[in-house]
Amino acid sequence: MTGPAAKEAVVAPLLSWFRRNARDLPWRRGYDPYHILVSEFMLQQTQMDRVVVYFLEWIRRFPTLKALARADEAEALKLWEGLGYYSRCRNLLAAARTIVETWNGRVPEDPASLMTLPGIGPYTAGAVSSIAYNRPVPAVDANARRVVSRLEARPFRNDRDVASFLAGIIPDDEPRSFNQALMELGALVCTAARPSCDVCPLNSACKGRSSGAIPLTPSAAVMRRPTRPAAAAVLFAGGKVFLRRRPDAGLWAGMSEFPWEETAPDESPESAARRAIAPFYEETGAVGVIGPVSHAFTGNRIRLTGVLLRLRPERETPESLARAHGRWVPLETLSDETLPAGSRKLRDLLLRDVNSRSHPEMTPEGV
Ligand code: SF4
Known part of the structure; x- marks a missing residue:
């Protein structure tokens, strides 16, 4: 079905259904281009329900694009904490700065200009152009x-084929x-998994539906990958905890975390945690365990146990050894750190235990 026939059979019933069933989402109240830009960055890889909460907090803190462009990256990342895929946050911040410098603070309208911005590909460009500015441009998501x-x-070869099909039926008056x-x-x-035809x-x-050939996509639960065990070293000394800095490129680029390694078959969490910390410190004593917590990322799932390790006092001062690899962070300010989900969950357990004195060695005054 193409052209006028598709338009008649699809567009009117779809728009009528949407008028009755559209979810009340905060960025749909006024369609401010900045709000649409933020929502589309947040929606990449994240469920709608979670995004609404983060979006409202984000707009409360950065009410305009210019306010965001002036923001400190550490503060933006802190606000993003829990949404994951932190490169999205960095790209959003970089895009806001570019828009202020190049487009005088106005989000561009056309897809080609939008795609010059960091983190914006064909889908996001189409979504922002059509949703913020009502331009007749397809937006092809999953x-x-x-x-x-x-x-x-029929299967389409790629998103460009889907987009060209949609370009033939998208209505000029209500894109x-x-x-x-x-x-x-x-x-x-x-x-x-279950279309409600x-x-x-x-x-x-x-x-x-009429041919009875509806390809079903296995649900996420069916496709879930096996969980692998891992251990993180929660190394402390002098009331501080060691955080490793990740490489500047790749997963969680430049972020801090508790050093961790996957646990080999028959290996204990303590042994894996010592391997994780070995490049930095060797002489450590184990004093306890926290967790485990589960952590899913880019198709992987790990079960992360935190092993509390204490630096032996006769070793070199922590700061001199840590400088090239990470930082020592006081327990009092550990909650201010932006960490990947696995380390963040362990950090929350750790601070709860410290506050309840479950690990008396790990007080801010300890060791
Ligand atoms: S497969 Fe079912 S739910 Fe999906 S478009 Fe066709 S009729 Fe609608």
Whole structure:
């Protein structure tokens, strides 16, 4: 189905459904381009429900794009903590600064200009252009791709093919609603594992339904990878805790964390934690364990045990050894640090134990 026939069979029922079922989301109240930009960065790889909470807090702290452009990166990362994929936060901050410098603080309208900004690819450019400025540009995310594939009962070669199909039916007068409606339908009705065809507004036009050939995507639970054990070294001395600095490129680039290693078969958490800390410190005494906590990232899942290690007092001063690899952070300010999820969960357990004196050696006055 193409052209006018597709438009008639798909557009009107989809828009009518969206008017009745659109979720009340904070960035949909006024469609401020800055709000749309923030929401689209946050929605990359994160569920809608979680994003709403972070979005409201973010806008409260950085109410305008210019306020964000002036922000300190450490503060922005702290606010982002828990959303994961921290490069998104850095890219959003860099994009805000570029928009202030190059576009006088106004988010660009056209996809080509948007794609010159850090962290913006074809999907985000299409979403911002259509949702913020009501331009007739397709926005192909996983939900839109799935709905269109089922509607047409054929796999599309790539997102560009989906976009060219959508370009033929996207209505000039309501592109903002159309793109959101398609993605919303995929999120709420035409879901990956269990499409609700009986209540779908497109069921009379859907070739997948009429042919009985609706490809189902295995749910995330089915695809979940096995959990691997790992151990983190929570090394302390003089009321401070050691945090390793990650490399400047790759996963969690430049962030601090408790040094950790995956646990080998038959290896104890204490042994793996000592391996993690060995490049920096060798003479340590183990005093306890916290966790484990689970941590999922980029298709991996680990079960992370924190091993409390104390630096032997006769060794060199911690600061001189740590300088090249990380930092010693006082327990009193540890909660201010922005950490990847696994280290953050261990940090929260640690501070709870310190406050309840479960580990008397680890008071701010200790060792
Ligand atoms: S009829 Fe079913 S398969 Fe077709 S678009 Fe609607 S929910 Fe998806």
